[in-house]
Amino acid sequence: MAAIARPYSHDMTFRPFQPWLWLNCTALTICSLAALALAVLARDRRWLLLVAPATLQVLVLIAQYHAHAITISGASLICRRGILRTRATTVPIVRLSYEIRHTLLGRLLDYGTVRIVTPSGPIEVRRIASIRMLQAIIAERQTDLYAMPGAWRQ
16 A cells, blocks of 8 residues: 655745845836936936836846746646746756755855755756745655655555
8 A cells, every 4th residue: 555645735846036136127127217217407318318227127037037937736846937938947856856945145044055956957946935944845845755655656
């Protein structure tokens, strides 16, 4: 009789670190407002050419935040990345081989880069928040699945 894996009630999604998004968007907005102010004060419309790229970059940053994610769903880890050409890769947690890289600030603020090794090549998702929780959940699910090996072979 085959063992049945413990059901997991919900998926967990890990996204990029939000304060960096806010900081980048704020800096770009300030640059746009400065260019707008220069255009008005100098009465030169050429300064307005700087507003469009900064606004476009803010939209790209927000889209990247929502496009890049790591989701733990049951006994699988799903990596989603890409804005226009989206890619989703599903890796069984029991066979998961990954590496986490932090900077000093990343260790203090609990974010880092996750590099997952897959047969088709490595996948890298940068600045993922709550990296310690991600590691703990992967370790817990791998332990559960190794304890009941018949469940993940089916």
